[in-house]
Amino acid sequence: MIRAFSILALWLATSFTARAAQIELPEWEKSDRDHYTLGGGLWPTGSVPDITDEDIERAAQIAENEEKAKNSSLNGPPPTPSSDGRASDLVAVTRPPSAGRIENVSLKPVVGLRVPTPMLMPLKIEEVYAHELPPVEGELKDQYFSMRPDYQLVDPQHLLTEQKSHDIERFLEYHADEAKFDICLMLFGGTQDIPADISLEQKQQEWFGDQPVVTVAYFLEHPERTRIQYGANVHEKLAPAVFEQIFQSCVREAQVAETAFDQVERFTIELSIRLYWMDKLLQRQEAGETIASTHEELSQPQWQNLDQEGGVAAMATDTGGGSEIASRLMALPWLWLGLGTMVVGSALGGGWWWWRRDSLAAKPVLFPDLEMPSRLGGIYSGGGYVGISFDVSTGQHEV
């Protein structure tokens, strides 16, 4: 009890003493100020201004006003963009001479954050390429219609990105190799139109005649305006409902995509599948079967599932797009490379382990102790020996 009381008393005494203690700081007198110069004499005496108490009070007042202004600006309207801003980075901001200098008092540079200028009303992605395109006339018209297209994709205005254009071209080439009906896809801008004096049907006949080619005029961002032109012999054989169903399913598929480029891709893939389906219809018709001629009949499973009979459409369906085909093809080498690396790594690791387990640097080995009988009078050895001769002249022999 006494010990606890004494500890409490000691603690109280020390705490009061500590609170009462103060650090003795030197007090400057007026006369001392003349002996010590601001800057420690590192700079010429005239370059450092003398600071009086009034100057210090003024500087404090200015700092307080700035703090208030800063706090009020946080709740105010957003700053107006003045110049190009970058990401916020820590920089030394020096006040302009007129703002931060009061008479002879110069304020030191302060460290602050450079606030990036906010981007007001950023442009939508669609607006980037939805600029006004020139009408299809003159030279542009010639680029589209003057000659028979050499490639499956006709895009003289480069409306698609290079990657997307490459993907679609590859897909169309693949489709041309595998399917009977080729696709000739002509891309136009959303605001453009086919010239009035051009007939797509006439061009189709002029360019391809009776060849199994389907000419498609696709308007970017407006798949519903697409025109699909078949050959005359196909037109005669099948009912208009078949072509309408192909068109509707392609447009429906294209509208699933959000961007205009993906719409083109999905439209092309769906058209590929539908052309395969149409080819099957024609084959059945040639075999003597009566093909459905109305939308209701065509919607039945016996007509709709034709495209799943063969491998081409199935593959086209599975791939889901030219970019996926490309990505799968691209992924294969990496897969094999990864597997090969894994196998080689495992083999190396196994070899290293196999080599390491018998090496001298492995952990110590202890054999069981044995009591061995002696022979030939030897205490430690009975003459156990194996030897060779390395004399090349006499030949090698084991002893």
Next chain:
Amino acid sequence: MKCPHCSRPVDHEAETCYSCGYSLTLAESVFGRNFVQMNRLHDAAHCLRKPERDALEDIFDQMEMRFPQLLFCVYLGALNDQVRLNELGFWLLNHAEVRGADFARPNENAVLVLIDVNTKQAGISLGYFSEILLPEDEGYRCLQAARPFLVNAAYGQAVATMFRKIGRALSRRARYLKRNPAELEEAIKRRPTVPSVSDSKADDERDNLMIVEGSVVPGRS
């Protein structure tokens, strides 16, 4: 197990060789009865250079770390024609003390590599314990691995190769014994036994065999 003198098989408990009567006493009459001291790398022929000696010492250290019960040593000598290397090995293992070898490594556990640079012979002498661990065929393979270096008189490299091979062979043996603990006892039992002279039953069997072959048995009526 063979006799160091005549290389005939010897019973594992025979006091003298049945064929030539060789024993340690005869070896002592040639090499002396005294005990000698040798280094674990004993280069009496002075055919190793300093870097080779250093490298071999490192290998010896590693071997001793890996096999704490075994003693490894090398004798490189320039012997005359009258000295047989296996007899010298037999005598050395029974009369030599390896400097610095602790009590956990008696000569019984020694693997002594002998190289005679004059007669171009190389061999491995084994103590009672180590001859169980290192069979003859394994020892022969170790010597064969070092033979190209021996032919080229690269003795340092030859010894290094030999000991690395011996280390690997002992590691394999240790692994095998770990899997089959009874194998060591069986290996001891399997050691060849030469029939004793006084064993009349064995003599009869041998005589019968010789009679069947139609040979004349010398000394028998």
